[in-house]
Amino acid sequence: MLIKKLAAASWSDRIFDLVVYAAITVVTIATLYPFLNVLAISFNDSTDSIKGGITVYPRMFTFKNYETIFAFSGLITGFKISVLRTLIGTLLGLISASMLAFTLSRSDFQGRKFVSTFLALTMYVSGGLIPFYILIKNLHMMGTFSVYVLPGLVSAFNVFVIRSFIDGLPYALQESAKLDGANDFTIYWRVILPLTKPALATIALFLAVGQWNAWIDTYLYNGSNDALTTLQFELMKVIQSTTTNADNFRGRNMVEVMAQISPESVKMAITIVVTVPILIVYPFLQRYFVKGMTLGSVKS
Amino acid sequence: MKAITTTVKPELKKPGSRFWAKFRQQKYLYMMAVPFVLWAFVFSYLPLWGWMMAFQKYKPGKSFFEQKWVGLQYFRELFQDEQFFNALRNTLAMSVMGLLAGFIIPIIFAILLNEVRLQVLKRFVQTVSYLPHFVSWVVAAGIITKMLSTDNGAVNDLLLSLHIISEPIQFMAKGNLFWGIVTASDVWKETGWNTIIYLAAISGIGPELYEAARVDGASRLQQVRNITLPGIRATIVILLIISIGHLISIGFEKQFLLGNNLVRDYSQTLDLYALNYGLGMGRFSFGTAINIFNSVVSVILLFTANGIFKKITKESII
Numbered sequence: 237m238l239i240k241k242l243a244a245a246s247w248s249d250r251i252f253d254l255v256v257y258a259a260i261t262v263v264t265i266a267t268l269y270p271f272l273n274v275l276a277i278s279f280n281d282s283t284d285s286i287k288g289g290i291t292v293y294p295r296m297f298t299f300k301n302y303e304t305i306f307a308f309s310g311l312i313t314g315f316k317i318s319v320l321r322t323l324i325g326t327l328l329g330l331i332s333a334s335m336l337a338f339t340l341s342r343s344d345f346q347g348r349k350f351v352s353t354f355l356a357l358t359m360y361v362s363g364g365l366i367p368f369y370i371l372i373k374n375l376h377m378m379g380t381f382s383v384y385v386l387p388g389l390v391s392a393f394n395v396f397v398i399r400s401f402i403d404g405l406p407y408a409l410q411e412s413a414k415l416d417g418a419n420d421f422t423i424y425w426r427v428i429l430p431l432t433k434p435a436l437a438t439i440a441l442f443l444a445v446g447q448w449n450a451w452i453d454t455y456l457y458n459g460s461n462d463a464l465t466t467l468q469f470e471l472m473k474v475i476q477s478t479t480t481n482a483d484n485f486r487g488r489n490m491v492e493v494m495a496q497i498s499p500e501s502v503k504m505a506i507t508i509v510v511t512v513p514i515l516i517v518y519p520f521l522q523r524y525f526v527k528g529m530t531l532g533s534v535k536s
Numbered sequence: 537m538k539a540i541t542t543t544v545k546p547e548l549k550k551p552g553s554r555f556w557a558k559f560r561q562q563k564y565l566y567m568m569a570v571p572f573v574l575w576a577f578v579f580s581y582l583p584l585w586g587w588m589m590a591f592q593k594y595k596p597g598k599s600f601f602e603q604k605w606v607g608l609q610y611f612r613e614l615f616q617d618e619q620f621f622n623a624l625r626n627t628l629a630m631s632v633m634g635l636l637a638g639f640i641i642p643i644i645f646a647i648l649l650n651e652v653r654l655q656v657l658k659r660f661v662q663t664v665s666y667l668p669h670f671v672s673w674v675v676a677a678g679i680i681t682k683m684l685s686t687d688n689g690a691v692n693d694l695l696l697s698l699h700i701i702s703e704p705i706q707f708m709a710k711g712n713l714f715w716g717i718v719t720a721s722d723v724w725k726e727t728g729w730n731t732i733i734y735l736a737a738i739s740g741i742g743p744e745l746y747e748a749a750r751v752d753g754a755s756r757l758q759q760v761r762n763i764t765l766p767g768i769r770a771t772i773v774i775l776l777i778i779s780i781g782h783l784i785s786i787g788f789e790k791q792f793l794l795g796n797n798l799v800r801d802y803s804q805t806l807d808l809y810a811l812n813y814g815l816g817m818g819r820f821s822f823g824t825a826i827n828i829f830n831s832v833v834s835v836i837l838l839f840t841a842n843g844i845f846k847k848i849t850k851e852s853i854i
Contacts, residue, residue: 248757253651253756257652259648260657264660266724270679279631335568339565339569340569344543354577355599358547364807364827364829364831365810365814367586368583421564424568449674451712452789455602475681504682507679510671514671525732526732
């Protein structure tokens with residue numbers, strides 16, 4: 237069948253196919269190669285790497301670069317804090333977004349219009365960097381862990397994605413729960429939450445990735461607080477230290493030491509350490525986020 | 537849903553008592569919503585109050601009423617600063633370039649991907665293309681800097697081996713390349729992700745349309761032009777609206793991470809300018825004035841884009 241079709245294909249269609257496959261190949265290589273290259277360099281002997289020519293596999297395999305970076309306390313602390321903020325931030329974010337989504341999905345809720353307008357406006361309203369910085373300072377959140385979780389707790393977009401999912405559930409479920417004597421909170425917790433799992437999985441991924449990848453809050457509010465440093469921030473310092481931007485970061489021992497040992501291999505090793513957790517998670521959640529993305533954008 | 541509430545309204549004789557009766561009935565819903573209204577008030581609306589700082593000589597530690605009012609002094613300072621106009625130009629340039637590239641390229645990629653007949657290959661390419669979206673800008677900037685570096689950077693190596701250039705280009709040190717690098721980085725990072733919605737839209741087009749076209753002898757290119765593109769028109773319009781809405785968040789993350797002192801004249805956005813010259817030097821009032829101006833620019837951008845958009849499609853988002 238397929239062969240017949242191909243044979244019947246005209247010249248223009250064959251050229252079309254050729255262009256399509258060529259373009260797809262270029263895009264795939266352009267996306268994948270940089271990651272493989274970084275991976276190869278991170279496993280390659282650092283003095284050998286300087287000679288160049290490493291492509292997608294290490295020439296002189298070694299774990300030394302990883303041993304080097306894990307010897308720094310900043311990295312261990314950063315790892316712990318990053319994991320912690322990802323777990324707590326995702327959990328709190330999920331609970332608050334789904335709660336709000338539930339109340340907003342209830343067309344009988346009389347505060348609905350006000351709450352949803354108030355929330356939707358937050359997507360466009362922003363005081364800017366400095367008023368926000370002053371606010372955090374006045375709330376005495378500087379140098380605390382809460383600064384990682386509280387200011388970004390609710391995202392209107394996430395709320396609307398979950399709400400449109402709840403809207404798709406039959407309302408009869410809630411009514412029958414009510415007849416059984418359940419209050420609104422019980423309905424949310426026992427009925428809605430279990431049924432919203434696919435949407436929650438999508439939002440959990442967004443929140444987790446956002447938390448894991450954040451570094452600006454560390455830079456602004458906890459830059460000099462070693463106990464609350466994050467992995468991304470440590471990587472940022474190392475990467476910035478060897479570019480000409482050196483005056484931009486607040487220098488600390490780790491950076492200076494790392495700049496002395498071949499910075500490139502070490503940089504690449506940290507890059508891999510920072511990236512791997514996400515690489516492990518995202519293929520498993522792919523089918524959810526594809527659905528979630530589509531749903532969220534069509535409705536909003 | 538809205539129709540229900542409007543039909544109920546005329547019955548309300550004593551709105552006050554009705555409201556409180558309903559309020560008691562819905563106390564759990566209120567308990568679930570009110571904390572977040574308060575949260576949004578504190579973290580989204582309160583910073584707007586901070587805009588007052590731009591008109592005061594803000595000194596930390598003093599209360600709002602003890603601050604000295606200076607009127608438009610900081611705005612005058614702003615308009616006399618050459619760096620400000622640089623930052624403004626860069627912000628405008630990078631927003632517009634980002635909007636155009638970030639909008640058009642995902643559509644092309646989605647159409648190309650849809651034409652891949654081998655399902656395994658299609659899924660593989662798709663999975664790979666999402667990858668950069670999930671890494672942070674810190675990681676992305678590190679990788680991009682490495683790829684563009686003069687010693688053993690992949691891009692320079694490739695160009696050299698193809699004899700397109702005779703000596704390595706110092707990508708990260710040339711200001712006039714910076715806007716392009718930021719835009720290309722954004723495309724590299726987000727194209728796959730932005731393609732998801734278009735692919736979903738394409739898969740919603742009925743296969744019988746393609747079947748009929750094939751019977752009529754339409755070539756693949758003609759099918760793309762006459763079936764696929766019109767089929768995702770609605771999605772394209774929605775996404776254009778969304779990306780116009782995103783013009784507001786220009787930010788500074790990419791520029792901060794990819795920029796350096798050598799390209800500062802091209803890398804400094806308004807937000808970065810506020811960070812460096814407001815926060816960095818403790819000039820909070822001056823920095824707030826920049827933030828305010830940034831918001832004004834965002835709104836103007838949004839209305840301009842919307843205006844152009846309205847002319848072309850006769851639809852509006854505002």
